[in-house]
Amino acid sequence: MGTDSPDFLKLGNLPIISPISDSKYLTKTNENLKTETILITEDKLKIILLEHRDKLTLSGKWFSPFSIAVTLIIALISTTFHDVWIFKAEFIHAIFFLSLLISVCCTVIWGVKAFRNRKLTTIKAFIEMIKDEKK
Secondary structure (H helix, E strand, C coil): CCCCCCCEEEECCEEEECCHHHCCCCCCCCCCCCCCCCCCCHHHHHHHHHHHHHHHHHHCCCHHHHHHHHHHHHHHHHCCCCCECCECHHHHHHHHHHHHHHHHHHHHHHHHHHHHCHHHHCHHHHHHHHHCCCC
16 A cells, blocks of 8 residues: 555655544444533632542541551550559550550541441542532
8 A cells, every 4th residue: 555545645744544444453433522511610629629638538537546456456465564664564454455445436436437428539429529419
């Protein structure tokens, strides 16, 4: 096939194939050119971004107390507490156990909140917030 063939157009000195559908390697062409435009003010976008950031922060907030709880469980299982300065071993053990309870409670509370809000942290939900679509 030469460059003088009707299958080629010329852009300067470069030949370009014009009829894509006539290609022997291309069997189907799909077009997805539909688009939506969202117009929004800067102030409203800032507010939406801050709200979405807070939801994303809340969705991962359970992880820190969970990690602390796991660490405290390992410490309570593997450690023998001894008297240190004026603190008795039982007191130190109780502090570790209370810290574990607080960590587990925070993990459960924030985990439930994150689970309830899991659909609000998706990209689709974020775009719906920008579009101001209420469902």
